[in-house]
Amino acid sequence: MNPVPFWIVLGLFLAPWFIYPSILIVISMLFRKYSSSWIMPDEWPAVSVLIAARNEEAVIASRIRNLLEQNYEGSIEILVGSDNSDDATDTIVAAFKDRGVILRRSEERVGKPRMIKELLELSSGEIIVFSDADTVFAPCTITELVTPFSNASVGCVDGSRRNSLDADTCESIYWKYETAIKKICSASGAVLGATGAVFALRRDLFMPLSARRADDFELAVMTRIQGWSCVFNENAIASEPSPGDKEQFRRLVRIVSWMSVSAVLLMGKALKKRMFPLFGQLLVHKVLRWFSGILLALATVLAGFLSGGQFYLILFTLLCLFHATAMAGWLFKKYMPSKLLFPYFFWLMSIASIDGILRVLSGNPVETWEKKSKGRKN
Numbered sequence: 001m002n003p004v005p006f007w008i009v010l011g012l013f014l015a016p017w018f019i020y021p022s023i024l025i026v027i028s029m030l031f032r033k034y035s036s037s038w039i040m041p042d043e044w045p046a047v048s049v050l051i052a053a054r055n056e057e058a059v060i061a062s063r064i065r066n067l068l069e070q071n072y073e074g075s076i077e078i079l080v081g082s083d084n085s086d087d088a089t090d091t092i093v094a095a096f097k098d099r100g101v102i103l104r105r106s107e108e109r110v111g112k113p114r115m116i117k118e119l120l121e122l123s124s125g126e127i128i129v130f131s132d133a134d135t136v137f138a139p140c141t142i143t144e145l146v147t148p149f150s151n152a153s154v155g156c157v158d159g160s161r162r163n164s165l166d167a168d169t170c171e172s173i174y175w176k177y178e179t180a181i182k183k184i185c186s187a188s189g190a191v192l193g194a195t196g197a198v199f200a201l202r203r204d205l206f207m208p209l210s211a212r213r214a215d216d217f218e219l220a221v222m223t224r225i226q227g228w229s230c231v232f233n234e235n236a237i238a239s240e241p242s243p244g245d246k247e248q249f250r251r252l253v254r255i256v257s258w259m260s261v262s263a264v265l266l267m268g269k270a271l272k273k274r275m276f277p278l279f280g281q282l283l284v285h286k287v288l289r290w291f292s293g294i295l296l297a298l299a300t301v302l303a304g305f306l307s308g309g310q311f312y313l314i315l316f317t318l319l320c321l322f323h324a325t326a327m328a329g330w331l332f333k334k335y336m337p338s339k340l341l342f343p344y345f346f347w348l349m350s351i352a353s354i355d356g357i358l359r360v361l362s363g364n365p366v367e368t369w370e371k372k373s374k375g376r377k378n
Contacts, residue, residue, distance in 0.1 A: 001302075001305045001306055003306055003312070006299060006303060006312075009295055009302060010295075010299045012288060012291075012295050013292055013295040013296050015284050015288055016285055016288045016289040016292065017292070020284045020285060021180075021181055024185060027188060028184045028187035028188055031188045032187045032188060033153075033187065033229065034148075034151070034187060034188075034189060034229070034231055035187075036186075036234070038147045038150060038151070038233070039147075039150050039151070040147060041146070041147065041149065042150075043074075044072065044073045044074030044146065045074055045125070045126040045127050045146065045149070046077065046127070047072065047074060047075065047125045047126075047127045047128075047129055047146060047200075048076075048077040048079060048120075048123035048125030048127070048128050048203075049067055049076060049078050049079065049129045049130075049131060049142075050081070050116055050119040050123065050128060050129070050130055050131075051063065051078075051079070051080045051081065051119075051131055051132065052116055052119070052132075052133075053080055053082055053083065053085065053089055053093075053133040054082070054083040054084070054085055054089075054109075055085045055086065055087045055089060056085070056089050056133035056134070057085075057087040057089050059133055059134045060080065060093060060133050061092050061095075061096075062136075063133050063134070063135065064093070064096050064101055066137055067137065068096075068099060070137060070139065070140075070141065070142045071140050072142045072143050072146070073143070076142065077100065077102070077123060077124060078096075078101045078102065079101075079102040079103075079104065079123055080093045080101065080102070080103055080104070080119075080133075081104045081105075081115040081116065081118060082103065082104070082105040083106050083109060083111070083112070083115050084105075084106050084107060084108055084110075090103060102122060104118055104119055104122055106118070113208065113212065113213050113214040113215050113258075114212055114214065116214040117208065117211070117214045120203075120206055123203075125203065127145075127146055127203065128200065128201050128202075128206060129142060129145055129198075129199075129200045130194075130196060130198075130199050130201070130216060130219075131196075131197055131198055131238065132196060132197045132240065134240050135197045135198065135238045135239070135240045136238065136239045136240065137198070137237070138236075138237040138238075138239075141159065141198065141236045141237055141238060142236075144159070144233050144235040144236035144237075145157050145159055145200040145233065145236040146200065147233070148231050148233055149200070151229075153189070153228065153229050154189070154228065154230075154231055155201065155202050155205045155223040155224075155226065155228025155229060155230065156194060156201050156202075156205070156219070156220045156224075156228065156229075156230040157199060157200045157231055157232075158186075158191050158193075158195055158198075158220065158230065158231070158232045158233070158236075159199055159200075159232075159233060159234075159236030159237065159238055160179060160198070160233070160234045160235070160236060160237050160238070161175060161239075161240065162237055162238065162240075163175070163239070163240075163241070163242050173338060173339060173342050173345070174342065174345055174349075179232075179234065181285075182232040186232035186233075189224075189229025189230060189231055190224070190229075190277070190278075190281070191220065191231060192221065192230075192281050192282070192285050192286075193217040193220045194217065194219065194220035195216065196215075196216040197238045198236055198237075198238035200236075201219055201223065202223075205223050205228060206219065207219070207223075207226065208222070209222070209262065209265050209266070213262070215259070215262060217259050218262045218266065221282070222266070222269075224275075224278060225269050225270065225273060225275065225278070245333075245348065248348065249348060249351075249352050252348070252349055252352035252356070253352045253355045253356045253359065253366060254356070254366040255356070256290060256352060256353045256355075256357060257355075257356035257357070257365040257366045258356075258365060258366070259286070260287075260356060260357050260360050261360060261365065263282050263287055266282055267279055267282045270282065289353075290350075290356075290357060291353075291354075292346070292349075292350055293347060293349075293350025293351060293353070293354065294350075296319070296322075296350075299319065300316065300319040300320065300323065303315045303316040303319055304316050322343050323343070323347075325343040325344070326343035326346065326347045327344075328340075328344075329341045329343060329344025329345075330344055330347075
């Protein structure tokens, strides 16, 4: 068998995971614009924190108290959007009215992006901070999010999402990898997307792709399309629990089914503005990664056909070992070290990604989240 198809498929698989980060390292060294330290602003701008909530009675009070206790020298306005909650979420939020917390209730399910847009219209802050109801900020997180805006070219600041559990999980291992990539991209102001649990945006740069969309990924990329930088500050720390596998899978399906449409629209805008590096980022970092599972499975099959030669037999064996480790993670997850669980999480992400894309192609994208367990969303 001709080995060329194998190397093409393997190259496409390696592109988002290894080749892309390597290119980013070179770019960050040649075109560095920002360091990891930031100059404090002369005057701290007013901040509005937006939180979309759906049946968050278990966590919303502690979330609001956490924000009220932030060590920030400027003013902080807190707005909570209740997306047709049918538990005590509204009552709990309303109890903080005397402390300036604003409640916006929707009488119908509209989804997080549209809820965020409604909250923005009620807000007054110069800097908008986005977060989730089950997130906990470190005491100086808002200060760390706002500080990079002292540089006039920065339009969006992404924070660092951490696992609030005592030990590493298969997801937290993946997030360490993502964090490393964000640090590299931040040096040139080219962070791709933002973390919904903790990021900030200049108010006048809030530009979703449509009236129905206000996603963290879209808002951050649209900032770059408007000519501003998107950076990462690892000191802006937000902790939230890692969901269980079933919740994680549903959450990933929802994210990809929404984000896949965003990626196509944003790629079109990037091409229209001749922003070819951004187009390449979207293609490799997002689109190719969503098809990683299919590419790796195909590479394994092709390596099997070529395994008559010793070199390809070794590659085939290593690939099979990766899949076997993933299967072991599925069957014996709680008995395995967290560092051996990445293959399992890789396949969890890959299958969820294909599910999300198929939902979009079938005209049935997932736009809203449902509570599956107390105090969490997916």
